Amino acid sequence: MRRMTLLMTIILAGALTLSLQAAEAQAANVEEIKFDLVGHTMGGREKSWKFQSVEQIKELVIKDIHMTEDGKARICTIALRLQASRKTGKYAAEARVEYARTAKGWRIKHIGLLSLEKIE
Amino acid sequence: MNPKRVVGALLLSLLLCGCERKQPELGEPLANLTPEQRAQFQEGKTVFQRVFVPEDGLGPLFNSVSCAECHEHPVLGGAGDEVEVHATRFVAPDDCDPLFQEGGPVIQQDATPLLRARGIEKEQIPASATQQARRSTPPLFGFGLVDAIPQATILSHEDPDDANRDGIFGRANRAIDGRVGRFGRKAAVATLFDFNAGAFPDEQGVTTPLSPVENTIDGKPLPPETDPAPDPEITVEDIEKVTAFTNFLAPPPPQRFKKREDRTLAKRGQKLFIELKCAVCHVPEMKTGPSPIKPLNRKTVALYSDLLLHDMGPDLADICLNLAHPSEFRTELLMGLRVREQFLHDGSAATVREAIERHGGEASRSRDGFKALSDKDKEALLKFLQSI
Numbered sequence: 001m002r003r004m005t006l007l008m009t010i011i012l013a014g015a016l017t018l019s020l021q022a023a024e025a026q027a028a029n030v031e032e033i034k035f036d037l038v039g040h041t042m043g044g045r046e047k048s049w050k051f052q053s054v055e056q057i058k059e060l061v062i063k064d065i066h067m068t069e070d071g072k073a074r075i076c077t078i079a080l081r082l083q084a085s086r087k088t089g090k091y092a093a094e095a096r097v098e099y100a101r102t103a104k105g106w107r108i109k110h111i112g113l114l115s116l117e118k119i120e
Numbered sequence: 121m122n123p124k125r126v127v128g129a130l131l132l133s134l135l136l137c138g139c140e141r142k143q144p145e146l147g148e149p150l151a152n153l154t155p156e157q158r159a160q161f162q163e164g165k166t167v168f169q170r171v172f173v174p175e176d177g178l179g180p181l182f183n184s185v186s187c188a189e190c191h192e193h194p195v196l197g198g199a200g201d202e203v204e205v206h207a208t209r210f211v212a213p214d215d216c217d218p219l220f221q222e223g224g225p226v227i228q229q230d231a232t233p234l235l236r237a238r239g240i241e242k243e244q245i246p247a248s249a250t251q252q253a254r255r256s257t258p259p260l261f262g263f264g265l266v267d268a269i270p271q272a273t274i275l276s277h278e279d280p281d282d283a284n285r286d287g288i289f290g291r292a293n294r295a296i297d298g299r300v301g302r303f304g305r306k307a308a309v310a311t312l313f314d315f316n317a318g319a320f321p322d323e324q325g326v327t328t329p330l331s332p333v334e335n336t337i338d339g340k341p342l343p344p345e346t347d348p349a350p351d352p353e354i355t356v357e358d359i360e361k362v363t364a365f366t367n368f369l370a371p372p373p374p375q376r377f378k379k380r381e382d383r384t385l386a387k388r389g390q391k392l393f394i395e396l397k398c399a400v401c402h403v404p405e406m407k408t409g410p411s412p413i414k415p416l417n418r419k420t421v422a423l424y425s426d427l428l429l430h431d432m433g434p435d436l437a438d439i440c441l442n443l444a445h446p447s448e449f450r451t452e453l454l455m456g457l458r459v460r461e462q463f464l465h466d467g468s469a470a471t472v473r474e475a476i477e478r479h480g481g482e483a484s485r486s487r488d489g490f491k492a493l494s495d496k497d498k499e500a501l502l503k504f505l506q507s508i
Contacts (some may be wrong), residue, residue, distance in 0.1 A: 056297065092164055
């Protein structure tokens, strides 16, 4: 019985460590993507959003990351909460970020705006 | 006078005459572009004229099959007689929703045969819209120069609290991301590139890498098998090419009247334009900022606008857009006014005179001043407007 309890404890601790590491990795990814977005524009006309600073990105959730079959591009689907100022309002957006492999590492090729809605 | 000096002066004047470049005609590129930039202008012109069909990206909902279908009068890049429909939701005092998720603010008025076969002939006004608007097609001449005006220059004309007590306010609109707006009748778009990037999906239903999914139909996804072209339907390079075309499209050359009496009349009109305070909003000139493109670098552009929002009164009010209230409009650019055939933001005025007489709000005093002018002075003011 004691052995069983010990084994369970070890398994739980391992799972917790792994999920914490995954969460840390996710958080690091989120921060990295936020920085990568700055300077890029998605959408067009009234729906244009140029990421001018990390502070405009109030929330970023990674919904999916995958590589293309040829390994030359990495596609991230993200959900965003964006706000430039109190006057201009808050927006919920979903975007597809396409990274291309370059000599200097992964660089954003373009950001496709999938959906946009004013929420406040 | 010393004969040597006379000869020198003559030679100098001959040299100056020879150096003076002919001003580009309507539809031509800016003078002094490099050969590479001229080639970009031509490439962009080709994309601007490209006629889309459903198989290569048109629709399923759309307003026009090409940029050139609307921007055509009197030459490519000019105005058009098409009037489109926009709709948004406004809740006083300040809440404006462009209704992106319901298909706003541009409501497409046409559909491809595959969509029509499903009984959908156009997009409907969103159910939650509170206002709708009609929008005419503006000429694009000189827009590259407008794009190159620094934000600070636009903001320097703001007078949101009417500090000088002239009854004219003026405030900048902002794009949703906070940048100063300047393009569109409500100045809700910050740059020419942004405008062009959105014109493809909004006007032609053509997806781009920046807008890679088709617009919804009244907020709902497209019915299956109504969009035969794979997304995105054009490249970012295509948007850049069209932006080069619009960026390098020269402003209209000033009209030089041949008859002396016309010139005198226009000069009198110019004076009245200032006296009636039309020029407070229709600012005659602004200067572009530093640009790597020589003909856009620190140039004076005779746009006749402050690019700011002004209250035009309840009779002209339509939709809100970002910070712009329903009755607020960006001061219309008068650059190229003489090539237009319909006036005001919705093309509802048949003449310039009618457009002036329908100004309201902050422009009421100037409008009343115009109405009080003698017939001869009215003629003079209208003659001046024909020259710009």
